[in-house]
Amino acid sequence: MSFIPYGHQSIDDTDIAAVVEVLRSDWLTQGPSVSRFEQAVCQFTGAAHAVAMSSATAALHLACLALGLGQGGRLWTVPNTFIASANCGRYCGASVDFVDIDARSYCIDVEALAGKLEQAARLGTLPDVLVAVDFAGQPCDYAKIIELKRRYGFKVIEDASHAIGSEYEGVKVGSLAGIDCTIFSFHPVKLITTAEGGMALTQDAELAHRLAMLRSHGIERDPTRLNDTSQGAWYYEQQALGFNYRLTDVQAALGSAQMQRLPAFLAKRHALVARYDELLAELPLVLPWQAPHTLSARHLYPILLADAAMRRHVFDQMRAHNIGVQVHYIPVHLQPDYKRLGFGEGDFPVAENYYQRTLSLPLYADLSIAQQDEVIARLKEFLA
Numbered sequence: 001m002s003f004i005p006y007g008h009q010s011i012d013d014t015d016i017a018a019v020v021e022v023l024r025s026d027w028l029t030q031g032p033s034v035s036r037f038e039q040a041v042c043q044f045t046g047a048a049h050a051v052a053m054s055s056a057t058a059a060l061h062l063a064c065l066a067l068g069l070g071q072g073g074r075l076w077t078v079p080n081t082f083i084a085s086a087n088c089g090r091y092c093g094a095s096v097d098f099v100d101i102d103a104r105s106y107c108i109d110v111e112a113l114a115g116k117l118e119q120a121a122r123l124g125t126l127p128d129v130l131v132a133v134d135f136a137g138q139p140c141d142y143a144k145i146i147e148l149k150r151r152y153g154f155k156v157i158e159d160a161s162h163a164i165g166s167e168y169e170g171v172k173v174g175s176l177a178g179i180d181c182t183i184f185s186f187h188p189v190k191l192i193t194t195a196e197g198g199m200a201l202t203q204d205a206e207l208a209h210r211l212a213m214l215r216s217h218g219i220e221r222d223p224t225r226l227n228d229t230s231q232g233a234w235y236y237e238q239q240a241l242g243f244n245y246r247l248t249d250v251q252a253a254l255g256s257a258q259m260q261r262l263p264a265f266l267a268k269r270h271a272l273v274a275r276y277d278e279l280l281a282e283l284p285l286v287l288p289w290q291a292p293h294t295l296s297a298r299h300l301y302p303i304l305l306a307d308a309a310m311r312r313h314v315f316d317q318m319r320a321h322n323i324g325v326q327v328h329y330i331p332v333h334l335q336p337d338y339k340r341l342g343f344g345e346g347d348f349p350v351a352e353n354y355y356q357r358t359l360s361l362p363l364y365a366d367l368s369i370a371q372q373d374e375v376i377a378r379l380k381e382f383l384a
């Protein structure tokens, strides 16, 4: 059997036709396809505003900036995430700290968060921004997080790179009450793709305006917002130090085509997860847990093996047999560039213990039943 990756894009003729149409049009970038894609994501999620960006990393950076994070500020996130969830704080000159994860959801442990906030309040070191990560598509415990936000006054960025299509208490991720900004990623292994791409969603029109301005060099063109209103129609002002974090129209057209297919992608993922859940139930594994009142978009299917040695054995054997299992995630605080800042082994034991045992099985919309059966058969073989 040919290589089965852990994640893979699904591209069909509708995607290709959408891209070709833009390539034949006048607008390869800064044209109408970007706002069309933003509209499609708003419609699906119920968000009021969406700002497409060149990546989720760019969107995280600008969300932090637009929410006022700067030199001397503090950002907290979890160790069990992709490094970008933490790096965005450092881009702004802020310090980064972590809160351990919950042993069942693999998302932020809200009790640990409450304890750390109480201590930080006493020390005068409360965070300005919390980046909550919907790991594998599982939404965090937002009722508790928003309650803590009200008490302590930090902003919440929801890193929903894994979670377009997830729901919390029946509400789609992207429009959850109390979240300041939600981030999606459109990297090919994620739920939909624009090759590279990301988006920041918010209910706040001013924040959306700021995000759009920072996306394009900090340039303001709205005549009602200019300092000097006496100039001609060529005139624009750089009102803040921004970046070029734009998504192209070529990418946005692919994004809109993918949005049409998202409901089918999600249905396929849920069906594959139901098969894994059923067919792996008797094995000596911990299978993913879905918190009550939530729906996961099921970006990943992380299982826990008995111990680190068993995980290493199964990983190596699966890879040797063309099955692209993966490990999500190496705890961010154990990366050399974070150890340099003073973090080390033992700082966040739940995330570290989880990391020792975890393995993500292949899961994506185009994974066939025959391929999934191969994954399951091999897993059984190497566990024996």
Ligand SMILES: *Cc1c(COP(=O)(O)O)cnc(C)c1O
Binding pocket: 055, 056, 057, 058, 081, 082, 084, 085, 133, 159, 161, 162, 184, 185, 186, 187, 196, 197, 198
């Ligand atoms: C993929 C990912 C990112 C970064 O996304 P890019 O679009 O590649 O920049 C950030 N956070 C999490 C949790 C991710 O999985």
